[in-house]
Amino acid sequence: MLLSTPVIAPRSLPPGRSECLHVAVGVLRHRGQVLVSRRRAGDEFAGLWEFPGGKLEPGETPVQALRRELAEELGIEVGRVMPLLRLPHGYPQHTVVLHVFDILDYQGQAQGLEGQVVCWLDQHKLLQLPFMPANGAILKAVMLPKVYGITCASHLGVRESLVYLEKAISNGLRLLQVREPAMDNQQLYSFFASCRKICWRSGVKVLLHGHPGQALRWHADGVHLSSAQLFALSGRPLPQNVWVAASCHGRRELEQAAKLHVDFVVLSPLKKTRSHPQAHPLGWKRFTTLCNQAALPVYALGGMQRSDVITASESGAQGVAMMRGCWNIDW
Incomplete structure (x- = not known):
């Protein structure tokens, strides 16, 4: 299970193996709205939308990375989380494994501390935005009930x-x-x-x-x-x-x-x-x-x-x- 036996980011890659990046992603909800951010100009996939999060540092678990990334990106302190989706996605240069969590509670007011645009949107409007390629399944998961x-x-x-x-x-x-x-x-x-x-x-x-x-x-x-x-x-x-x-x-x-x-x-x-x-x-x-x-x-x-x-x-x-x-x- 994701919480009891968490993935830990490898400290080095085995010789000859293509890079596999583990990324922690958070879904923040409030009164039917969901928080999303737009990638900055100059970034890979600039202008596309995504859910907040980032790569696991060596030795980190997904939950540890989630708390660190959302503190750095949004200025919030993440409390309880619940696994939502574990999503492998292949890019030409590497494979990404997204560890997606529902944020059940947090402290602070979310804002774009790294110059990125962040906004709260109604769930039904999410599909109208151009999202990162790996985010399609997350969008579906966000709209689906338990x-x-x-x-x-x-x-x-x-x-x-x-x-x-x-x-x-x-x-x-x-x-x-x-x-x-x-x-x-x-x-x-x-x-x-x-x-x-x-x-x-x-x-x-x-x-x-x-x-x-x-x-x-x-x-x-x-x-x-x-x-x-x-x-x-x-x-x-x-x-x-x-x-x-x-x-x-x-x-x-x-x-x-x-x-x-x-x-x-x-x-x-x-x-x-x-x-x-x-x-x-x-x-x-x-x-x-x-x-x-x-x-x-x-x-x-x-x-x-x-x-x-x-x-x-x-x-x-x-x-x-x-x-x-x-x-x-x-x-």
Whole structure:
């Protein structure tokens, strides 16, 4: 886990190995806004926007580097942090590994102490800015919540599911996947439209588990692809302003999702589940390894509860995806 077994910057590079830079990045939030900075004239990638942070010094952990860099760049003292994303990114000359953290609290008023422009922006405006190449996945992670709910109307019933959905939204649910493989197309559309109406009243994003074209026709906020669909595609199936998610079970699928520029994935099964009793669970150790090699936000799926959010985050995940756990039911 990132906090319990932190990366420490190497004091020297092995002979013949290309440079790998470890960078600590901080996400500061305040009332729906996020702090970003613009690179100065004369810097590499001048004029592009980024999240504050900097390279690890020899012997530093990511958290130590984060605290030092944000004190130097912004004049703030960082308190508690939570891992958000560990992102490898390849440049022609070197590889960068970004250790991204949510800043839970800090002291001081952030300002550009090194001559850089800094500003607070609404989350939905971030995609309008030209960002550093490695920051794409961070932008997605910043906009994604910690919990990804999945419907199960075939077990609960349609009416009961809609009641549970309204309750979950009142308790903070902000992202929903409508997944009902037992329904025919007419039943699915009727249920999806009801979910969408409830979700949109509260600004909740709703994705359809199905075909990308179907998601567009039904005015979903995005599509959730199966692992089989990942390998049937040669490129991203929908525009950048529509969410694309996918189900993954191992490294091969994670790599394919990254090639297709999928926005986020669920990785499963983490624990043994009643819905897939024959599937071998990954466990937290294997999940953490896969998650930290992924180049995009990952949700943990399989036997998850809301109480697993912190463990998942410390393992490098975006959060947890839940079906039974989201609706607080024990079957």
